[in-house]
Amino acid sequence: MVLIAGSANLDFVVRAKHIPAPGETVLGSDLQTFPGGKGANQAVACARAGGVPVAMALALGRDAYAKVLIASLQSAGVVLHAQAFDDVASGTAFICVSDDAENAITVAPGANTRLLAAHLPALNAYRFLLMQLEIPLSTVLDSARLAHAAGLQVALNAAPAQALSPDLLELVDVLIVNEGELRAISKNQGSILDAMATLPCQSVVVTLGARGAVARQGQGLHYQGGFAVQAVDTTGAGDTFCGVLIAQLAAGQGMPEALQFAGAAAALSCTKPGAQSSIPENSEVQAFLAGRSAAVVSALQSYCEARA
Ligand code: RIB
Numbered sequence: 001m002v003l004i005a006g007s008a009n010l011d012f013v014v015r016a017k018h019i020p021a022p023g024e025t026v027l028g029s030d031l032q033t034f035p036g037g038k039g040a041n042q043a044v045a046c047a048r049a050g051g052v053p054v055a056m057a058l059a060l061g062r063d064a065y066a067k068v069l070i071a072s073l074q075s076a077g078v079v080l081h082a083q084a085f086d087d088v089a090s091g092t093a094f095i096c097v098s099d100d101a102e103n104a105i106t107v108a109p110g111a112n113t114r115l116l117a118a119h120l121p122a123l124n125a126y127r128f129l130l131m132q133l134e135i136p137l138s139t140v141l142d143s144a145r146l147a148h149a150a151g152l153q154v155a156l157n158a159a160p161a162q163a164l165s166p167d168l169l170e171l172v173d174v175l176i177v178n179e180g181e182l183r184a185i186s187k188n189q190g191s192i193l194d195a196m197a198t199l200p201c202q203s204v205v206v207t208l209g210a211r212g213a214v215a216r217q218g219q220g221l222h223y224q225g226g227f228a229v230q231a232v233d234t235t236g237a238g239d240t241f242c243g244v245l246i247a248q249l250a251a252g253q254g255m256p257e258a259l260q261f262a263g264a265a266a267a268l269s270c271t272k273p274g275a276q277s278s279i280p281e282n283s284e285v286q287a288f289l290a291g292r293s294a295a296v297v298s299a300l301q302s303y304c305e306a307r308a
Pocket of ligand 1: 007009010011035036037038041092093105107134235236237238239275
């Protein structure tokens with residue numbers, strides 16, 4: 001069973017030709033709202049991947065946004081351990097999505113800043129704890145300590161990027177980062193493989209967008225090429241990857257199989273708008289994988305070996 005401790009945000013999304021540069025105003029589409037937040041997106045991805053029960057510890061305001069966020073998580077089958085606060089709004093995110101499917105995101109964390117390790121349910125029923133960095137770093141560290149002591153595997157998606165203490169990294173069994181986050185944590189300017197090798201975690205998984213992903217597990221390396229899709233919105237693709245990867249590992253799959261399934265789910269999520277609204281069900285990922293193959297990994301390998 002997987003427990004996610006993390007953020008939930010209502011996403012306010014506007015599409016525009018391009019993401020505005022500093023000082024620039026662009027005219028965009030009508031405003032749309034979607035349930036989001038890295039923690040909640042990963043919980044939904046984990047639940048839709050199937051195979052393991054999924055629960056989430058989160059903090060919300062007592063407001064209309066919270067109702068939307070709770071409904072989306074519950075309809076995906078996530079069991080909630082929610083704290084409700086009267087004096088702070090639920091988390092929100094302001095997202096501009098460009099016509100080439102990229103995004104720029106600003107988060108107003110609101111109630112997410114109130115989540116504490118003390119809000120986690122009893123840990124003995126769980127095999128994995130999955131966290132991100134949209135909740136206080138002290139909560140992440142305290143929760144990792146509790147989970148490690150209780151014998152859980154600790155998984156951390158270190159997003160948004162920030163430097164992390166060795167104390168925390170030593171408690172993390174599975175670290176999932178993109179290239180920017182890897183550089184922020186490792187402070188290593190060599191190749192991606194060099195940077196991965198500096199980290200003490202048992203498994204380090206680096207997502208590389210359309211190129212695919214690479215994982216170091218102990219001394220072994222696994223490459224997964226990207227899947228080509230017609231992308232309309234990449235928001236939540238990284239979260240889809242994280243949630244599905246941990247669901248697969250928790251269900252007993254090996255790292256190569258988990259990387260492939262997570263990569264396919266993340267690619268599929270780019271073909272629909274929104275965060276949680278775009279996360280595929282297990283059956284959709286299976287159908288996608290039956291009809292497609294990933295890009296060959298030789299270019300990905302060269303990219304990971306090249307000095308930055
Ligand atoms: O990773 C995408 C998510 O980042 C969005 O859903 C937004 O809420 C922010 O947390």
